[in-house]
């Protein structure tokens with residue numbers, strides 16, 4: 001349901017911000033800024049200077065990184081932050097919460113460019129950090145005063161202020177790094193170096209902290225700590241994605257829940273993926289008496305939902321859980337169409353047809369308004385399923401046909417077949433079948449044995465992440481191994497080995513990083529499934545036990561080989 005009073009409020013706030021930027025310089029005073037550093041020498045940029053900066057290519061480059069990060073955060077619940085680039089060096093980068101403004105200074109931009117091929121990663125590190133201050137509503141002074149009322153001495157105040165500041169900085173480093181990672185940037189190794197270059201470039205004190213800012217040494221210590229934690233979160237997040245892609249829905253659920261609850265990181269994608277994991281885990285256990293129409297939520301067109309039976313109560317509980325996660329994704333971003341469509345699918349699966357119909361209509365309306373053809377087509381598929389189950393065969397036929405007229409949607413033909421009572425084509429298993437894939441000459445098949453022999457020494461471990469299962473991560477020369485295994489010695493595991501972004505060797509069939517997706521399909525055959533992701537696309541080949549990730553331009557950015565053994 002639309003809430004007109006909320007929309008008016010939002011319009012009102014937007015008007016206020018516009019007025020603000022016209023009437024007064026946004027940076028006339030220091031208060032309200034959450035700055036990365038303070039050189040205390042520079043002044044604040046004028047409105048003219050900020051407007052001029054918008055014309056430069058530097059602004060455009062940084063703005064693109066900024067937009068990717070904002071998109072990955074997917075939180076349109078809060079006012080979408082603006083981006084400004086200041087030609088005057090003073091704060092490095094900064095967030096101003098009450099104006100929804102993120103600032104990067106040209107000088108900091110130039111320092112980032114000094115990182116060469118990692119320059120965008122360096123920018124994402126800074127901008128991700130500032131965006132977390134904004135999204136997590138870190139208002140340092142307010143926060144500090146609230147927490148530490150009654151302090152008397154200047155020393156006490158300084159110590160507490162610094163401790164408090166460090167807490168928020170750690171969170172901004174960790175969650176900012178994870179945000180950058182979900183948007184496709186690599187920030188893990190950059191942070192300490194970037195800090196040194198920034199402190200040096202801005203002549204900030206290396207050893208003696210000011211009343212407001214930690215010294216470079218303290219700052220690097222924070223970065224080191226948060227990097228360790230970030231490494232863990234990134235591994236858990238990635239493994240969740242691979243488990244979703246390979247249909248280990250229960251594991252995917254637990255791993256995403258860890259990111260939300262223990263990691264404190266939320267994004268619409270995490271809620272949506274969590275919902276998909278719960279819903280598909282319910283559906284993969286349903287009895288075959290349900291309609292066999294294929295929902296637009298299913299990531300996989302070829303594997304049919306099995307008829308293994310399973311408890312109805314448990315399925316309903318899982319579907320209810322999925323609905324709550326899709327609702328949370330929708331609450332974060334009412335314009336996020338997958339959440340609406342997926343919620344509609346869950347209502348349909350629950351047999352709540354009126355609610356399903358409401359969601360489908362809303363999704364269709366919003367997709368048209370946004371000009372999102374893929375979502376419009378999927379919303380029509382859902383509409384068709386609802387019509388078919390409610391005995392409107394003609395309407396269903398029309399909806400399925402319309403869905404295919406907008407984009408090439410394989411769900412159209414498949415669901416038309418179901419409508420005509422035809423059996424569906426068997427899952428295609430084309431392409432060469434092999435277990436020959438190896439990364440860094442590491443034998444993934446022998447990993448379980450090396451666990452028992454304690455030869456495998458992980459860098460990171462989380463015990464009991466899922467029941468009695470342990471998460472572990474270790475490094476090979478140019479790849480990372482992610483592990484989910486039952487440490488009690490039972491042979492149940494999920495292993496994934498992921499190439500680094502600069503892995504130079506080819507896959508077994510001859511794919512190298514940077515190759516087009518078309519070449520992957522040419523060499524590996526039709527993928528078992530293709531999933532869209534924030535950064536691009538994921539292609540899963542169950543037979544060859546390999547997953548390729550492609551960027552928005554359709555180029556391979558990395559791949560992973562996997563082994564899963566569950567019984």
Ligand SMILES: [Zn+2]
Nearest residue numbers: 035036169172
């Ligand atoms: Zn900060």
